[in-house]
Amino acid sequence: MTLVTEEMVLNMGPHHPSTHGVLRFTLRTDGEVIYGCQPDIGYLHRGLEKIAEQITYYQFMPFTDRIDYLAAMNCNLGYAIAVERLAGIEVPPRADYIRVLVAELNRIISHLISVGTFAMDAGAVTPFTHALRERERANDLFEELCGARLTYNYIRFGGVALDLPEGFLERLGGFLDYFEPRLRQFNRLISTNKIFKERLRGVGRISPDQALGYALVGPNLRASGIDWDLRRDEPYSVYADLEFEVPVGTPELGEPGDCHHRYWVRIREMQQSVRLLRQCIERMPGGPHRNKVTRKLKLPPGEHYVRTEAPRGELGFYLISRGEDRPYRLRIRTGSFSAMSIIAALSPGLMVADLVVLIASLDVIAPEVDR
Amino acid sequence: MEELVHNLYREVPFFQWIGFVPTAVLVMLACGLLVLNFFGLMGGLYTFFERKVAGWTNSRRGPNRVGPYGLVQFIADGVKLILKEDIIPAEADKNYFRFAPYLLLLGTALSFVVIPFGPILIISDLNVGVLYLLATGALSVVGLIMAGWASNNKWSLLGGMRSAAQIVSYEIPMALAIMVVVLLAGTMSVQGIIRHQEGGVLNWFLFSSPFTFLAFLLYFISSIAEINRTPFDLPEAESELVAGYNVEYSGMRFGVFFAAEFSNIYVISAVAVICFLGGWHVPLVGEVAELGNRGHALGRLLAGPPAMVLFLLAALPMSYLAWKALRAFVLDVRCKRRLMPNRLVRFNSELLVLGLLFAAIASVLALHVPARGLLPNLYHLGFAYVLPFLVFFGKSMAVSFVVLWLRWTVPRLRVDQMMLVCWKYLIPMGFFCFIGQGFWSWLWS
Secondary structure (H helix, E strand, C coil), X not given: CCXXXXXXXXXXXXXCCCCCCCCEEEEEECCCEEEXXXXXXXXXXXXXXXXXXXXXHHHHHHHHHCCCHHHHHHHHHHHHHHHHHHHCCCCCHHHHHHHHHHHHHHHHHHHHHXXXXXXXXXXXXXXXXXXXXXXXXXXXXXXXXXXXXXXXXXXXXXEECCCCCCCHHHHHHXXXXXXXXXXXXXXXXXXXXXXXXXXXXXXXXXXXXXXXXXXXXXXXXXXXXXXXXXXXXXXXXXXXXXXXXXXXXXXXXXXXXXXXXXXXXXXXHHHHHHHHHHHHHHHCCCCCCECCCCCCCCCXXXXXXXXXXXXXXXXXXXXXXXXXXXXXXXXXXXXXXXXXXXXXXXXXXXXXXXXXHHHHHCCCCHHHHHC | CHHHHHHHHHHCHXXXXXXXXXXXXXXXXXXXXXXXXXXXXXXXXXXXXXXXXXXXXXXXXXXXXCCHHHCCHHHHHHHHHHHCCCCCCCCCCHHHHHHHHHHHHHHHHHHHHHCCCCCCCCCCXXXXXXXXXXXXXXXXXXXXXXXXXXXXXXXXXXXXXXXXXHHHHHHHHHHHHHHHHHHHHCCCCHHHHXXXXXXXXXXXXXXXXXXXXXXXXXXXXXXXXXXXXXXXCHHHHHHHCCCCCCCCCCXXXXXXXXXXXXXXXXXXXXXXXXXXXXXXXXXXXXHHHHHHHCCCHHHHHHCCHHHHHHHHHHHHHHHHHHHHHHHHHXXXXXXXXXXXXXXXXXXXXXXXXXXXXXXXXXXHHHHHHHHHHXXXXXXXXXXXXHHHHHXXXXXXXXXXXXXXXXXXXXXXXXXHXXXXXXXXXXXXXXXXXXXXXXXXXXXXX
């Protein structure tokens, strides 16, 4: 006698305890295994690109914070570079180093949230709270710098809004000295835990061809074995002068492309960011923190696409200017959008618990998907 | 309990006037009340301990607002649950829906009947005590399936069935581990197993042979899976996406599930202590007292003035630590009273507990030899009733602390991984321990 099992449609709705934002998935499952998964996006669509057409370039800077609020500095930086390149605005060296400093610090804290929520989705709550505890120190640094803990609105065309406060670099060095052993402790707590590794091994394996086909970027792409990082391969700001490694998924942890690799790439990226930050502290030049830019900023007509490496991958700004003080069109390309698109292809055959782990490993956050 | 009924009927005229059967019924009711009380208290207190342990593991404090150091929190939670609206799903099977939590309560509360708190402080020392414990553990399965079915929710049903499969599977390694102990002790009676472990810490079944050590680990892991705790709580944590068996329950019905789960933690810790960690035997002082009792030359030596000096010396560091901790507590209270920030001493609530513990150990060490000579009745009372009770409680709290701690340290296993671990690793390990222990006992007989 064959068992008749129905396929049920389950709604993993916009409200759910996994903290990836308002995303919705419609699952077809028999209770154990998923047969199909249809993502539904748009719950956090705020029309940022349309707003960009209505307001001036200056006025849009705080909105870029909200593209990816966990990595706000990187979004600010991408937008600033996009506008500056088209307008031909130069940035003083001190400002360049400050920008890289804040971008890398933001990368560390963004990845802390990413791995923390990843561990929480797999069942271990403590790594998340420990990650948040480290994040508090960095938030204190940011608050001292620009007054905000999450959405900074710090980077301006021609430089940064405020210069570094007295003793900031010492305190940043103190944070790094505090953070490195904590990261090792974090690894001992969860990253090398056998149960955690078994949950992640082999789940959601993405081959390099599949990754390129779905236009994955950032740590997701590198975990599949493709060695591509915009900071090294298309350097912007002062990345060309700084030394760092780009972590890529390697066969020593098993075949690349599964959740385990995506997790480890993020951990190693945090370690590399610490290295970059120490170099920035050493090499911080003196000088002005911002070049003067005209009050009314009109960009010459033209269009271009500028991409930078945000924590969630390539953040691209395609800017079309018709010679006014506001863009004709600003298209924002984010890494989470492509990551979202691959979930539907990877889910058949996974168990429901694996799907949670997969979504967490791709580091999808809703504001990037919907803008 | 039977002896109590007989003794009461024989000695006290009031009970003779009532008659034998009413006496028995009264005693049974009293024991039932005691059991339910303990069940409720343990259930509630453990929610508090869990939240405190969770807090400190997560680099934060647990609840510390509601009472002194947050101790009243569980009462506040209980009151909240009682005051909630009682929602029963419209299409649910009402009778089974109402009854299911009580089956879980039964499963846990019945286990308290054979938990010994002292040499004679046990409700009923069944001569199949251990078997009875395993049997009542299995009662909860029926309750789970009933809860899942009666909720009229496909996902509750699946979650309940998954939970039940987990519990039923992990009963096997648990029983095998306990059978190892029964093999050593030769009796299934709980007091019998404990009495076989007398004579010091090294006589505990944990240290008796490598097979019993393995059996302890096996028991520990299986019992955590039995009570559905992380790392084996996917059936309930799946309520993040799908429903667990208790998703449709609200208010005090859910409270009963909750209290049953937490009391269960106490029960399995108590069983671990009974079977492997010496039960209510007092670790250090008891050994010396035993030595003295047996008329050993060493014992008589240790029971005299040299012993007094030795114990006083041992009591000194304990007293010092107790003094420091309690002084910190007093200073902290004084600062709070005067609304002053406490910049004088570092203090937290755990320090108070440790301070009291050290004070207790110090006083027992310092006073036990003179007490034995000067106040033999009090000494007997203390050592026969009070100290074993405290020691048993302390040991089971220590084991349950590890259970609580584990929840916040380790991630979850997926359902198929969990079943794999049980059937492919733990059960063969259980058989290995059982047969190995048989050989070991034969070898060393």
